Amino acid sequence: MRKLAHTHGTELSLIVVIALLCVFLSIMAPRFFTLGNAFDLLNTSSVNIIFAVGLLVVLIAGGIDISFAVAASVVQYVAATALIAIGGGGWVSGLLIAGGIGILLGAFNAFLIHTFRIISIVVTIATFNIYFGLLMFFTKGVSIYNLPDWLTTRVVLFEREAADGSWAEITLPVLVMAVCVVATWILIRHTTTGRQLYAFGDNPEGARRFGINIGAMQYIAFGWLGLMAGIGGLIQAHYAQEVVPNALYGRELDVLAAVVLGGARLGGGRGSVLGCVLGVLLVAITQNGLNLMGVSPFAFRMIVGAIILVAITLSSVNPQRLMRLVQGTGARP
Amino acid sequence: MTSLRERLRETLGPDMATPLAALALVVVVFSLYSPQFLTSGTFGAVAFQLPELGLLTLAMLLPILTGGLNLAITFTANIAGLTLAWVLQSQGGVQAGPGAFVIGVVLALAVGGASGLIMGLVIAYTKAHPILVSLSMMIFLRGLGEFLTRGGDISGFPAFIQPIGQGSILGIPIPLLIFIVCVLAWHLLLTRMKLGFNTLMIGSNIEAARYSGVNTRKVLILVYVLSGVMAAIAGIIMMARFNSVRVGHGESYLLITVLACFLGGVNPFGGFGRVLPVFVALVVLQLLSSGLNLIGANQHLATALWGILLVGVMVLRWAVGRLRLSRNGKV
Numbered sequence: 001m002r003k004l005a006h007t008h009g010t011e012l013s014l015i016v017v018i019a020l021l022c023v024f025l026s027i028m029a030p031r032f033f034t035l036g037n038a039f040d041l042l043n044t045s046s047v048n049i050i051f052a053v054g055l056l057v058v059l060i061a062g063g064i065d066i067s068f069a070v071a072a073s074v075v076q077y078v079a080a081t082a083l084i085a086i087g088g089g090g091w092v093s094g095l096l097i098a099g100g101i102g103i104l105l106g107a108f109n110a111f112l113i114h115t116f117r118i119i120s121i122v123v124t125i126a127t128f129n130i131y132f133g134l135l136m137f138f139t140k141g142v143s144i145y146n147l148p149d150w151l152t153t154r155v156v157l158f159e160r161e162a163a164d165g166s167w168a169e170i171t172l173p174v175l176v177m178a179v180c181v182v183a184t185w186i187l188i189r190h191t192t193t194g195r196q197l198y199a200f201g202d203n204p205e206g207a208r209r210f211g212i213n214i215g216a217m218q219y220i221a222f223g224w225l226g227l228m229a230g231i232g233g234l235i236q237a238h239y240a241q242e243v244v245p246n247a248l249y250g251r252e253l254d255v256l257a258a259v260v261l262g263g264a265r266l267g268g269g270r271g272s273v274l275g276c277v278l279g280v281l282l283v284a285i286t287q288n289g290l291n292l293m294g295v296s297p298f299a300f301r302m303i304v305g306a307i308i309l310v311a312i313t314l315s316s317v318n319p320q321r322l323m324r325l326v327q328g329t330g331a332r333p
Numbered sequence: 334m335t336s337l338r339e340r341l342r343e344t345l346g347p348d349m350a351t352p353l354a355a356l357a358l359v360v361v362v363f364s365l366y367s368p369q370f371l372t373s374g375t376f377g378a379v380a381f382q383l384p385e386l387g388l389l390t391l392a393m394l395l396p397i398l399t400g401g402l403n404l405a406i407t408f409t410a411n412i413a414g415l416t417l418a419w420v421l422q423s424q425g426g427v428q429a430g431p432g433a434f435v436i437g438v439v440l441a442l443a444v445g446g447a448s449g450l451i452m453g454l455v456i457a458y459t460k461a462h463p464i465l466v467s468l469s470m471m472i473f474l475r476g477l478g479e480f481l482t483r484g485g486d487i488s489g490f491p492a493f494i495q496p497i498g499q500g501s502i503l504g505i506p507i508p509l510l511i512f513i514v515c516v517l518a519w520h521l522l523l524t525r526m527k528l529g530f531n532t533l534m535i536g537s538n539i540e541a542a543r544y545s546g547v548n549t550r551k552v553l554i555l556v557y558v559l560s561g562v563m564a565a566i567a568g569i570i571m572m573a574r575f576n577s578v579r580v581g582h583g584e585s586y587l588l589i590t591v592l593a594c595f596l597g598g599v600n601p602f603g604g605f606g607r608v609l610p611v612f613v614a615l616v617v618l619q620l621l622s623s624g625l626n627l628i629g630a631n632q633h634l635a636t637a638l639w640g641i642l643l644v645g646v647m648v649l650r651w652a653v654g655r656l657r658l659s660r661n662g663k664v
Binding site: 064066112116117118119121122123125126127128129130131132133134135136137250253254256257260265266267296298299300301302303304305306308309312313 | 404455459461462464465466468469470471472473474475476477479480483484584588589591592595601602630631633634635636637638639640641643644647648651
């Protein structure tokens with residue numbers, strides 16, 4: 001148990017916090033602890049989780065990406081236009097197009113970072129402005145509503161009628177999210193490339209001397225995030241049933257906060273898929289709970305911001321010092 | 334004569350080269366494209382638009398120099414503006430006197446400083462990453478502002494406030510004057526004062542600074558307080574210019590301020606950077622946007638070009654570095 005607490009400290013404390021929060025919300029809002037609400041939470045969080053696991057890979061590799069959310073908007077727009085142009089397409093062609101464009105946009109970041117040795121925050125702030133500026137310039141801010149039917153039709157994978165007659169449904173975004181989460185988990189936990197990503201993020205120079213191809217690492221990390229951004233963008237268009245050019249503007253910082261809340265370290269070498277998903281869920285559950293408790297929507301962000309601030313402050317306090325405090329041994333190392 | 338040249342070189346510095354080159358490029362290209370570019374109209378527009386982005390960039394600059402970021406600046410500015418608006422409204426709105434204005438400004442600056450103080454305390458004492466701390470502060474302040482205003486505008490201020498945003502003294506816009514005073518203050522802080530020196534020390538190597546007897550916690554806290562106060566000044570100017578306060582105003586400037594700092598040669602890891610090149614970089618960005626406006630392109634194209642400009646400048650620096658390296662290698 002102590003070993004588990006040592007290796008998975010962030011995940012454990014997140015689970016405890018989420019559990020306490022759920023108990024509290026179940027008492028305060030009876031509607032909270034129902035199957036329907038749990039499924040709603042999953043449906044609405046899917047896109048953020050897809051983005052989050054992509055961003056996680058970049059953070060593990062020691063980078064940061066500000067541009068992925070607007071990249072997803074670019075993907076949405078280009079993919080929707082292309083699909084309409086080829087006469088509809090389907091989920092396979094849609095995912096291929098969206099994923100492909102996403103990878104290209106991510107690889108462009110990696111190209112600038114690796115070839116010209118510019119650090120990732122500078123590059124992605126630049127590409128953030130380039131992608132968003134060009135998108136708004138060419139689209140003139142006009143939304144697309146006449147999406148192909150297959151993209152806007154809700155796909156219900158599992159449904160059950162609750163006692164009060166409401167339907168609890170799991171829809172397609174959840175399946176896509178699950179696939180993305182598992183794929184990312186396999187990539188970073190069960191492949192050599194994954195171990196190399198951790199090593200590269202922890203100590204790039206050490207990794208280079210060890211013979212790891214650091215160029216490949218950048219392309220894999222940013223390409224993976226690009227892929228996730230592309231898929232997430234398409235799923236968001238499916239969920240919203242429209243493509244609005246600035247719909248995802250600003251999402252990058254929310255996702256970044258949730259991922260780092262889940263234990264990924266800015267600076268690289270640390271982070272897990274579980275923590276990342278829990279980070280997103282903690283924010284989502286808080287919002288959902290506040291909503292059900294009838295708190296004014298205008299207060300949501302304030303409370304969420306305060307919670308993240310407190311969580312970050314607490315989690316940045318040295319855990320060993322905290323453990324000693326709890327155990328009361330007080331021995332100095 | 335040599336000393337003058339030395340002095341000039343020192344003021345300009347090597348980090349001044351790229352912003353100045355970009356400035357020359359922008360001026361030449363636009364004056365070739367449009368005969369109206371080199372007129373007082375363009376520069377008048379730039380002079381009124383520059384201070385908002387400029388003051389926010391100054392607020393961003395100090396944290397970047399310590400190796401951090403302050404993502405909360407735009408909403409700190411909004412909240413400071415709200416504070417001033419609230420004081421004015423409670424003192425009679427349009428009829429409020431100069432006394433209420435002074436109290437409001439002091440309170441607004443205090444609110445900005447307080448937001449910086451909280452971030453500074455958390456960053457200095459828990460070693461949490463500044464991006465994260467300021468990000469959660471940003472989410473909190475945005476929520477607070479939306480909660481207080483319900484997403485609407487607040488307007489109805491006494492008439493004497495407008496000149497602060499729109500008036501001129503001797504042909505120079507008042508916001509520009511305020512901005513220039515702030516630029517000089519930051520320049521003096523970084524070149525002549527102990528706090529400025531310690532800020533750069535912390536950015537280069539925080540542990541080394543601590544072992545050399547710098548109270549790193551105090552410096553970090555002061556840096557974020559000053560950043561918050563500067564953001565509050567920006568908020569007051571914005572309020573005076575638009576004669577209203579809305580939460581979210583200036584939100585799109587957030588990442589542009591970071592871009593301007595990098596364009597001005599500030600090291601992204603902190604420790605190195607000066608105010609004057611950043612000032613030139615700001616003028617370049619604003620000229621670019623006004624010039625495009627003149628040609629008839631919209632602001633979004635300017636945003637994209639700002640990004641391309643940053644990539645171009647970074648690639649140029651990389652190329653110059655390579656060149657210098659290979660030349661040294663031969664000798």
